[in-house]
Amino acid sequence: MRDSTLIVAGMATLSAGTYAFRLSGRTLRQRVTFPPRAQQLLEAGAVVMLAALVATTALIKGHGFAGFARPAGVLVGGVLAWRKAPFLVVVVAAAGTTAVLRLLGVP
Amino acid sequence: MSSINRTLPGGVRRDIALTCLAVWFIGLSYGAIAVASGFPLWVPAAQSVLVLAGASEFLFIGIIAAGGSPLAAALAGLLVNARHLPYSLALPDVTGRGWRRLLGTHVMNDESVVFALAQDDLAGQRAAYWACGLGVLACWPSGAILGALIGGFVRDTNAFGLDAMFPAVILALIVPALRDRVMLRAAAVGAAVALAAAPFLPAGLPVLLALAAVGGTIRGRARR
Numbered sequence: 001m002r003d004s005t006l007i008v009a010g011m012a013t014l015s016a017g018t019y020a021f022r023l024s025g026r027t028l029r030q031r032v033t034f035p036p037r038a039q040q041l042l043e044a045g046a047v048v049m050l051a052a053l054v055a056t057t058a059l060i061k062g063h064g065f066a067g068f069a070r071p072a073g074v075l076v077g078g079v080l081a082w083r084k085a086p087f088l089v090v091v092v093a094a095a096g097t098t099a100v101l102r103l104l105g106v107p
Numbered sequence: 108m109s110s111i112n113r114t115l116p117g118g119v120r121r122d123i124a125l126t127c128l129a130v131w132f133i134g135l136s137y138g139a140i141a142v143a144s145g146f147p148l149w150v151p152a153a154q155s156v157l158v159l160a161g162a163s164e165f166l167f168i169g170i171i172a173a174g175g176s177p178l179a180a181a182l183a184g185l186l187v188n189a190r191h192l193p194y195s196l197a198l199p200d201v202t203g204r205g206w207r208r209l210l211g212t213h214v215m216n217d218e219s220v221v222f223a224l225a226q227d228d229l230a231g232q233r234a235a236y237w238a239c240g241l242g243v244l245a246c247w248p249s250g251a252i253l254g255a256l257i258g259g260f261v262r263d264t265n266a267f268g269l270d271a272m273f274p275a276v277i278l279a280l281i282v283p284a285l286r287d288r289v290m291l292r293a294a295a296v297g298a299a300v301a302l303a304a305a306p307f308l309p310a311g312l313p314v315l316l317a318l319a320a321v322g323g324t325i326r327g328r329a330r331r
Contacts, residue, residue, distance in 0.1 A: 011153060022192075025191070059305075095272045
């Protein structure tokens with residue numbers, strides 16, 4: 001069903017590229033001074049992308065609505081994280097809320 | 108490890124251990140989700156060792172499972188991992204030389220960078236970086252492989268709410284950054300754009316579109 005050659009190519013691209021990112025900052029720093037603005041933009045861009053990732057993975061399945069149970073669990077986790085609950089509590093509460101809602105018949 | 112014991116206070120060592128435990132736990136869900144999405148065990152196993160960056164691996168698996176091409180999935184993962192470049196710019200010389208530097212570069216991740224930057228002197232930064240980096244290198248793949256083995260037996264991982272785990276984890280990681288109001292607004296706009304685009308665009312693209320849409324917002328702050 002899936003072409004594993006393509007998947008291996010994708011994995012190689014992702015792992016090699018990620019290693020290059022990890023390596024290049026140091027190499028760059030030895031040669032040029034990186035403006036702090038560019039650093040800020042990169043970091044802010046990462047946060048925005050991750051936020052969009054949270055929203056889409058919480059609410060979307062395929063091209064439609066994922067149902068209420070999943071976003072409700074994520075919301076509970078988010079509120080706990082905002083109130084500085086420990087990481088593990090956040091994760092378990094999110095999964096637990098979604099699991100209990102599904103047990104109760106919420107899609 | 109003896110040098111780690113000497114240089115790091117007990118509280119920091121405990122926090123690093125707890126963080127690695129959490130990473131192991133997320134690794135479990137990662138392996139289980141990958142197998143539940145139809146991937147063979149070797150995919151999450153190899154990814155967890157070779158990429159060693161959770162969010163991008165989840166995204167990679169998610170895009171392919173949603174019908175996207177593996178190359179598009181890799182590019183989306185690379186965009187998420189581009190933050191390692193500012194990380195390596197910000198880090199002091201914690202990796203050492205020779206083969207240590209090769210390995211030390213690979214174990215650069217959100218957690219090891221955060222712990223390294225929180226220490227006062229270079230010796231402490233080195234110890235924290237390596238302790239957390241190696242801890243994640245041990246926990247993430249072992250969790251992923253065990254999760255993939257368990258996931259093979261579990262019919263419906265969604266019944267345990269595992270699908271809510273990934274967004275919750277990412278959300279928990281970005282919450283500190285979201286306490287900045289401008290950042291929060293930019294993230295909200297980005298999330299809204301991605302959600303609006305998701306029904307129409309192939310997986311992976313809505314997240315990138317979010318980035319383009321908020322470029323203006325953040326530039327606005329920098330100029331002010």
